[in-house]
Amino acid sequence: MRVFVPRHIEGGMFNMNLSLGPLNISMIQLFILAIGVAISLSLWNGLTNAGLDNTVAAILVAPIVIIFIFVAFFKMSELTLLPFIAKLLRTYFFDATKKYYVNCKKVDPIEVMKKKIKQGKPEQKIQEKKPMQIDQEKMRKLDSLLE
Structure with missing residues (x-):
């Protein structure tokens, strides 16, 4: 069963946009950023409680935030990122190129026409009557065998 979703409707409430100055952030992007910041903040908090300096902990946690920012704003x-990766997988791994008529001899259209013409009108063979020549020596051998 196929479900028809019109093109102008994309994601319902998750397609709402939030304008922050020049940036226009959708709810999905904001949710991804919130998850990334929450993970990095919890790691930063754990590192600082373990006795690591705040700036060193921030430098160690920065790649996580950068990855989530990349995922959120990828176009x-x-x-977006997941449909793009799915498209790459389908294009380069799952779809195999199909080759038809590889290693087959190509048919020459002129040869086909010649054969059709030959089949349509059979050749008439004219037989010439050859004069009958009988070798007398062979006839004697045959007569001697019959006796």
Whole structure:
């Protein structure tokens, strides 16, 4: 069963946008950023409680925040990260190129026409009557065998 979703409806409430100055952030992007900040904050808190300096802990946690920012704002030809990765997988791994008529001899259309013409009109063979020549020596051998 197929479900038809019109193109102008994309995600319902999750498609709402929040304008923060020049940035226009959707709810999904905001949710991804919140998860990334929460994970990095909990790691930073654990590192600082373990006795690590605040700036060193921030430097160690910064790649996590950068990865989540990249995931949230990724757009390549109007695709977000997950659909883009799915498209790459389908294109380069799952779809095999199909080759038809490989290693087959190509048919020459002129040869086909020649064969059709030959089948349509059978050749008439004219037989010439050859004069009958009988070798007398062979006839004697045959007569001697019959006796």
